[in-house]
Amino acid sequence: MRNELIKVTIQDKVAIVKMDSPPVNAWSLAFTEEFIEVFDELYDTPEARCILVTGREKMFSAGADIKQRGAVGAKPGDRTRHMRRMREVGNCIMESNKPVIAAVNGPALGVGMAPIVNADIILASDNAFFCMPEIDIGLMGGARHTMKIFPHSLARRMILTGYRLPAAEAYRRGIIEACVPLEELMPAAMEIALNIASKSPKAIGLAKRAINTVENMPLRDGYRFEQNLTNEMTQHEDSKEAMRAFLEKRKPVFKDTE
Incomplete structure (x- = not known):
């Protein structure tokens, strides 16, 4: 694995996938391709029985790289290739042969929610929030994935207004498994991951x-x-x-x- 923008370590049969592209883990072309590559490789890595995805410091992911996104479409086929690539972000997680845990260590916006809504189990720190800001930045997308885990009215509120859902509210509504202080997040997520990794x-x-x-x-x-x-x-x-x-x-x- 490259271990450039996405850092991977395997510990006690748990693959810890850390998004590490300062300052906000924006989904640039390079970031997206490396993320998909990581999940493709972990599919064929028997030493990993569970995958734990998290972000750097106090940021999970701020979503699309808007500066780079503006260049999409400069050449014929660019938009189609970009859309296909972004679909694969969710697909590579959903199609993983290993359980995926999302340890949301901070804000998660737009496509930055892809590792969350496609994960099997979700935990978050109390400084985290979930947001679909596309309505305010000239983009669309993510509605179907948002509707998969968020209740009817809440999902539509997030999509239509860009509402920032605090992790504490997500926990109260039963959307995520835990909302804990940041320093307790990885230990809590690892406890579940190690339990899974002990299975056949x-x-x-x-x-x-x-x-x-x-x-x-x-x-x-x-x-x-x-x-x-x-x-x-x-x-x-x-x-x-x-x-x-x-x-x-x-x-x-x-x-x-x-």
């Missing part, structure tokens, strides 16, 4: 496949899909190891492969 890689991969597939399926079809995955899981050595460990009252020992 095979089980984690199947659970992610189930989550990503059944979300928009009818109940009957979704449950049948999950049952097929259950059948697949029971034929794996990790399933046998989990059952043995349960009966022997010990912690299971799983391999680093699916």
Whole structure:
């Protein structure tokens, strides 16, 4: 991995992905491409069983790089390529075969919310807020993703007014898992990440496949899909190891492969 604008460290089977492009983690072309590249590489990294995304210091991400955004469209095909690239920011997170935790350490605006709305679990520090400012800066986008995790009226308020939703309010509404002081954020996020990383890689991969597939399926079809995955899981050595460990009252020992 490049470790230039996106710093990656793997600790106890948790990949910590830190957006580190001063001063505000704006999504420039280079930043966007490196972010997608990181998730592509982590997909094939067995040493990582869970991914934790955060930002630098007290800033998660201020969103689009407006200075660079103004140059989009200078050449034929620029806008199309840019739109496709930005779609992949969300896709690379959603399609990850590992659970993704967003530890929101400060403001998250516009496309800076992509790692959040596409994550599996969200925690935030009490200095963080969530905002869709496109209405005020001549842009559009992100409505469907915003509507995925925010309630009906609140999502529309954010999209139509640029309302800044404080992390404390997001927690009160049940949108995020925790709102804690900044210094407690990473320990809280790591506690969950380490719990996930202790599970069977095979089980984690199947659970992610189930989550990503059944979300928009009818109940009957979704449950049948999950049952097929259950059948697949029971034929794996990790399933046998989990059952043995349960009966022997010990912690299971799983391999680093699916």
